[in-house]
Each structure stands twice: as C-alpha cells, then as structure tokens.
Amino acid sequence: MIFRSKGYDYNELARKICSINLKQLSLDDLYLNVLKLFTQTVGADAATLVLKEKESYAVKQCLGGDGFTFRVDDYSSLINWFKKFRRPFSRQQLLEEKLFSPIKSVGLNFFIQLQSEVCVPLFDKDDFVGFITVSLKKSKKSYRGACLQVLDWLGCQFALILQNALLQEKLSLQNMELDSVKNLKTQIIANLSHELRTPLTGIVGFAELLAEEIDGPLNREQQKLVSQVLQSATRLTKILSSLVDLAKLEAGNLPLHVQQFNLAPLVASLSDEIPLGAGTAFKIHMDNHTPYIYGDLNLVRQIFKNLLDNAAKYTPRGEVQVSADKKGEMLEICVADTGIGIAEEKLHRIFEGFYQVEGGLTREFQGPGIGLALAKKLIELHGGRLWVKSQVGRGSRFYFTLPLKPIVIKHRELAA
Template identity: 45%
Template sequence: MSTVLLTLEIRYEQDVVLTRQRVRQIAALIGFDAQDQTRIATAVSEMARNAFQYTGGGRVEFRLEGQSPQSFLIIIRDQGQGIPQLEDVLQGRYQSETGAGRGIVGARQLMDQFQIESLPGRGTTVVLAKQLPRQVAALNSQQITNIVNELVQRSPQNPYEEVQQQNQELLQALAELRKREEQLTQLNRELEDTNRGVVALYTELDEKADSLKRANELKTRFLSNMSHEFRTPLNSIMSLTRLLMDRTDGDLTSEQEKQVTFIRKSAAGLSDLVNDLLDLAKVEAGKTAVHLSTFEVDELFATLRGMLRPLLEHNSSVSLIFEEPIDIPAIHSDEGKVAQILRNFISNALKYTEQGEVRVSAVRAGDRVVLSVADTGIGISPQDLERIFEDFIQIESHLQKRVKGTGLGLPLSRKLAELLGGDVAVTSTPGIGSTFSATIPLVYPHLPEGVPIAQPDWQFDPQRSPVLVVEDHAETLFTYEKYLEGSTYQLIPARTLEHASQALAQVQPVAIVLDILLEGENTWSLLTQLKQDPATRSIPVLVMSVVDNEKQTRNLGADAFLVKPVDRLSLLKQLNMLINQNQQQKLLLIDDDLVARYLLKQQLSQLLPHIPLSILEASNGYEGIRLAQSEQPQAIVLDLVMPEMSGIEVLDQLKQQPATSSIPVIINTSQLLEAEESQILAERTVAILSKENSSAEVAIAKLQEALIKAGLVLEAGEIEHG
C-alpha cells in the first residue's frame, strides 16, 4: 500500500525551511519520537537545500509505504544537470572546497534507506525512507486520512520560529554529546583498570577454545571411524539373518523365526542410528559435499511416494497424500539431501499419526520453495518444539514404545537445510497435529561467482526465438535460463554492455530484458541507444529492476517494466505480450479422439473466455501435418497414440520440415510414459500434459502454463487486431 500524504514545491529559499517544518510535523503525527523527528527533518532539509542551491528548485513528496511494517518515504526530485561525481560522493572520495557532497553522505547515515539516481541533463531523484518504530501500530486508512486532513488544516510555523527550534535541537544535541563524552571518559578509566585482566582472560579462553576444537574434531573423527567400523558387522548380521529368514539352510521353528526377526529389527535400528551418526558427523565436520542437479518437485514427490509406501502397510487408517505442485520452477540444488529432509519429516509423521492423513505439499515463496509435511497426529507441546531438533532427543508419548527412532533425524534435517542455504520450521497443536516445513532456495546460493566475466560463447538455436538478457548477476541469469527452459524462447546472456553490443551484432533478438544497474555501469545509455537506432527501435525492451522506477524507464522508451523478483509465469506472460500481441492466435489440435478434442476445447473456453483464439482440428497425423504447414498455428497440441501415424512420427516430421520445425508442440496424452521417454519428449516439446488429471483445476492450471510456455497471449486487452 502506498499513500501520498503531502506534496511540496521548492521555488524559494524559505521553501527549504517549510519542507523541514512539514516533515517534522508528519513524522510526529505518524509516531516517530523527537530524536527520529530531528534526524528525518535534518536529512530531508539537506536534500531539499541541495535541490534549491544547485538546480533552482524541485518537488518533495511525502508517502506512507507498506502495510506491516510501514515506512515513511520522502522523494525529492529536481530537473537539474545531475551530479557528475555521484559515485565518488557516495564512496566518500569526492573532495570539494564548498563542502558539496557532504550533505548526501550525512543524509544517508541518518535514514534507514537511501537511494539516489542522477542522470546527466535529466535531473536527480533522491528517495529517503525510515521504518516506523516497532511499538507504533500500523496506521489504517482512516488514521491516514485524519493525518492528511490535519496537515491541510495545520499551518506551518514562520521561518524564524523554525530556526529557533532548530537551534534548540542543536543545543540539546550538544548537551547530550557532552554528557556522553563525560561518560566515555569515565568508562575509559574503568576499562584501563580492567584491561590487563581481560587480556589474561582472552588468553585463557583461546586455550580453552583450542581445546574444545580439538575435542570436537576428535569426536567427529571418532564418530566417522566408528560408524564405518560398525557398518561392516551390521551388514553381515543383516545378510545372515536374511539367509536364515529365506530358509537357505533349512526350515526354522516358530520360536527361531521370532528370535531371528528380533535380531534383524535390532540390527536395522542400529544401522539407522549409525547412518544418521555418520551423516551428522560429516555435516558438522564440513565434509558433506553438495551434489548439484536440476530437478522438478513433482518428480521428487513421485519418487518419495513409491519409496515410502511400505511404511503404510502397518497402518491402513493413515493416508499419505502428495499435493500436485503448481507453478514451481525446477530447483537447482542437491536433490538427494532435499529428499532426505522430506523422508525424515514424512517417516516421523507416519510414526506419530494413528489415524487421519499425512499431507505433503510445496509452495513457492519468492526465490524459495517451502516443502511441508502436515499430519493429524498426536502433536507436540510448545515447550518441546525446539528440543526436538537437539541430538538424541525423543519426546515421551504413549506411542514411544511402539515406534522407535534414533533422535537424530530432525537435527540432521535442520543441518542439511542450512547446508543448502535454507532452514526448517515446525508448528504443532497437541492432539491435532504438526506441520514440518523446509524452506530451500530455488537456486543453491553458493554457486561459484567468477571474478573476471568471461567472454560469452553463444550457441543459437534456430528453432527458438532469442531473448537478449542484460544482467550481471550469475544466479539471476541462471534463474532466468531455467524460467525460459522448455519455452519457445532461448536466453542470450550478456553480463556487460560490451557483451550486449556483441550479441546484437550477431543476432536480432525478439525482445531484450534489461537490468538497470550492472556492476560499475548502468544501462540507461543502452536503452536510449536501442530506441534511437532504426535497426533496433522495433525490438521490445522489458526492464526488470529492484528499484521501482517504471515512469523513468518508460520515458526513455522501455516497452514494459517489472519489479524484481519476478516469477516464471509473469516473465513469460510479459514476453508473450510484447512479442506476440499483434499476431492472430491459432491453436492446432491433433487427436483422433473426438471426445478428447471436445474436452480440451472446453478447458480452453474456461481458461480463455474473452480471448479470440482460432482452434484448428485434425483427426489424424497426416491431416495435422498438412494443417500445420498451411495454417502455421502458434502452437500444436498433439496426442501420442493415434492410428496410421503415431504422435511420435508426427512430431518427427514436424521437426524435420523447415516450415513447421519452430512451431511449439504440447503433448497431451493418456499414455503412461517411462522416465526416459518423458525426458526425450521434454527436450523436443514445451510441455507434456496428462489426460488423466483427477482435478479439473490442476488440468487447467497445467494447460495454462503450457500455453504460456508456447508463446500464447492469455489475458484480455493484450492482443491488438488490425
């Protein structure tokens, strides 16, 4: 939420004083104490004085931003010639006989947030923000309205009274500084008296720290060595008991079978303990390697579903439910460790749930994914919520005798999540159930960042439309690459302005995604150049920045603007709008099943009730190929199982012929595909849909995502017709 409280014009010198008065009034009304009021007023008046002194005037806007927490935002704009040495000023390197630049540095130190943007000949914009004190409740719309009315009714003091008040504040500040100086002098004397003792204490602490470090290393080494030593006899016990249970050397009596079963269960429990101890020791010793790979959440869930199904055999009154993940991009992290965290959560939930369900879900939270396991079990009391993450701790319950554990699963899960750059959390109500969650970054945060930016080696895919992305942050580039993976667009990365120019010399992109601030340079000049050059003027430019300066970017010619972070569908939808907004949209359905085509058209009508979309239909592969060649649809939805010519054969011919090779294809099939088949098809198509989706909402959501990846514009008002 953003609300403008007041706007002032700075035309005369007394307007600077008026600005100081007004900002103090507003700060007092919204809850800042006297000290913060002075800080804010001083910072704002300094920036207002700069605007008047160096540019002859400006405009000040006072805003209340956010909901919880709220921030007091002040924006000061001028139309001067800009600050040529801005970077030197901000870094404290600029020296001026008149003192120019000191005010900017001082104002930045007084505020919680400080942003300044200055362009040659286009003026300067300064944004200052101070977060409201924690003890101040968030202001509602009525309170904000009352503040605005009071500002309108309350006339400011005359400049003389403001100067008097400013002098009083300075005197109070000097008195406070003198008092603090006396206290510091006394404290220094006391510190001098105790310094020798502190030095001796530090020496002793260093010795004890070294001793503890050696003891911890010894413990870790012991656990690692003993864990390995235990594994050999345990594996032998497990193998021998399996031979006995298989009656390899003869039958067993019922009593002998019971004894062997006890031995086997004890050995299995000890083996679990040894494995957990070894994993824990390796994490604590910093010797656990992170094996990065890219994986989908739904595939991870499918693997866990099959792996954990045997745990339900002893308890038919509990259901294990995996919710279908929606709009979650591929994760680039250690799949094995993420699976291990979820296995621990799910096995615990199944152990302590007597009836009901255990529900596994995943939701996206910005640049992270939250993996949750909720149960309807016995729950955990509030005083035990933190204890369960301590080594070997098991909470007493009436189920404790029936379900055994090592007490290491949850501590290990927390350490693994932290290793991956995330964390774990738990909420629980005794008698109702618990929810364990792990928050994991979508992209492992410790990817190696090369210091020198290497010369890019672009490989252009003729079947995909190139999108030039000018971005200097390697992790952000990686995220965008994953966003565009499987779509009709190919990412062409450029981490510097020089690389961007080189890319434009080699390829004509269908769109350009531009970050404003690169390391050591900004891209305003590139944006201006793109829109002035007849060769690139028609290329749509999407600016994505952490700073919400949409108005300025559009004034310079940008076609669209998004505030970071951006999710996958938002980026694809914006690109579709910019690139395909003037195209007639055609969708070709190739399926021999009339009912399947009808159902798909019904889904399309629900998904696109107000979007003109021409739907072409083909009842066999030959007709589909002919229509694809003659009509050039924007996308093709293809069934795999058809008579005469299979979907795979149709796909082969479409990709071999130049006229149809670049048309994106969406597979829509009831056939159960093997993992290898899915992987091969995924490399040649934009999406694979199943006709067997039990939920209509899930089916429509997946269809929407597939159409967006195929380049269709799905929102009303985004398509222009001639």
C-alpha cells in the same frame, strides 16, 4: 603529524581509531598501529606498551628505541600510584609538582628505564590493565595541558579497542578448540561406525540366508524372529549412517553437489519406503509444475525421508501429506500429519540431537531422536530453514525452505 595550531583534531583521531579497530588486526599489529598513532599525534619517535598478565606485567610492543625488560617488582609503588591518579603524567611533572613527590625517585628511574617522557595509564572500567609510555618530542617541548589531554583521550579509546581485541582472540581460540573437539567427535563416530558395520553386515547376511530358507523351511515363529533381526539390524545401520552424517555436518565436512531438479518425483519415489500404518494415507500435493529447486539430490532425499519417517511414526492413523508453495526466491515445503502432535513447551527442543518427546502416547514410539536434528542441519546447509507448528492431538506441520536459485555454501556457518 595530526596537529592543529590551536589544538588536536579529535575528529581525525577518532576516524583513525575507528580505522584501526575495523582492520581486525592481529594483537601485535594492533599494538604497533596504536603506538604509531600515539607518536604521530604528539610528534615523538618511540613508544612502549606494557600490559598486565595475571599478577605481573609484560612489554607487549615497542616502537623505536632500544629493547628492554620491565620488572614490575621494581615499580609496585608507582603502579599503585597509576591506579589512584588515573591520568597521564610526564617526567617534567615529577620534577616540578609537589603532587608527585611521593613517587619522584621511583618515577624518574621508571622513565629512564623505559626511555620515555610521559606515561599513559590504561583502564578497563576500574581495572588497571597497563600503560603506554612515549619518548621525548622531536621538538623537545614538554608534555603539558592539551597534549596530556589528548593522550588521556587516546588511552581511553585504546583501552576499549584492547578489550574488544582480547575478547575476539579468546573467542577465536575457543572456536579453534571447538573445531578440534568436533573433528575428534567426527573421527570417533566414523571409527565406531566402521567397527560396527562389519558385524552388522554379517548379521544381515546370515539373517537374509535364513529368511530365504536355503537350509530348509522355517516355522511361523522362526520367520518372525528372523524378520525382527533383519529389521533391527537395518534400523541400526541407518542410525549409524545418520550419526556419521550429523557429525560431518557439525564439523563442516559434508560436501554438497548442487543440481536443479523437481521435488515431485523425488517425494513420490519415497512412498514405498515410508513406514505408514495400515490406517494412514499418504498424499502428495506437488507435480511437474512445482518450481524446480537447487540442491544436492541425495541430501534433499534424506531430508524428506527423515521428516516423512517422523510424521509416519507419530501418525498411527490418519494422514501424512506433502505440499509446496513458492515464497520469493525459496520454495516453502510443508510435511503435515494428523498424528499425536507436540506440546508447545517442547517444540523448541525437538531439533536437538537425541531428544524425543516423552510422556503419554509417545513412549511407544522408538528411535534415537536424531532424524529431525539431521534434517535441520541439511536444510541449513542448503541455505534454508526448518520450523514447526503443532497441537497436541491434532498433528504437526513441519515447514522448510529450499532455494530456487544456485547457492554458495559456507560450511563453518553450520557449526552451532
């Protein structure tokens, strides 16, 4: 029993309340632990928790005693009294104090039905949310003075814990619903991609046959049209792959195969794949002495491909360059260009999926707007981060970090 001859040890009670709160229990276990604390504190055997549910009330947990049902309609006048009185009161007070005469009869029936001696109302600020009843003390002593005060204090503490627990449960349910939606989205995109890949493969195959001029030579106009078909089909195939990868990332279903490697040869291998304009130079300021990073080789390659494609697309003339610098336990990489740049007010949106900077020169640049979103998710999957600095007319610098030490991935942290 948490009791002192001259009163109750509130410090010890506060410690126990904090301990219950920090355990992150299920609601049923939380209710049971709180009822145990109530009974231990006052030296009783049984307690009951009743909480509001929409327009009614329900018994949520019983400790000791016999099970029962609670009909709120039988005690509506008593509940209205709870809302006004706002303090614990006992069966003894109903019998002895005139203050309780308006509810004496219904109150006694209430205590008999709930097999209790004292009732502690619970409030969330000004809202009445339920009550806890406690049985007769083992000592047979009545509930008075300091005992009612400590029950009032415990009721206030539990009301705070209760609201936090209910919010946590609501958040947990919402997260489960979001996970379900994300998994559904992933499945839909995967199915759509599968259905589109088959005809796309056929289109690419026939276009390649035409380009090889197996059935005879093509004139210049025909060659141009076949080339456009091939480019469009190839671009659409890449878009589908990016969509599937992005959906898998958001659902936390993209595996990571970590190894140690140097970025310099990886970036160099991309030089022939970047769609650079005739007036755009590509420079790599990295070599074999650049610190090795840990990551998934294919996914890191995808990060660079997306960022370099983006830089090349918005740099019709000028320069695209890649550099790296060690920052603590991370390698900070910069993909810089001297292209059209991005207005400051639009920087915060460029990592959103399907967003493109609009207006002026940018209308001529085509694409689905998912490359940067995918790069950001892939970088976060590696425990790094991506940010940008840009100025209209002077180009952009995309910075990101990758780990220099082995990492542990937690997929659920990606879903944002």
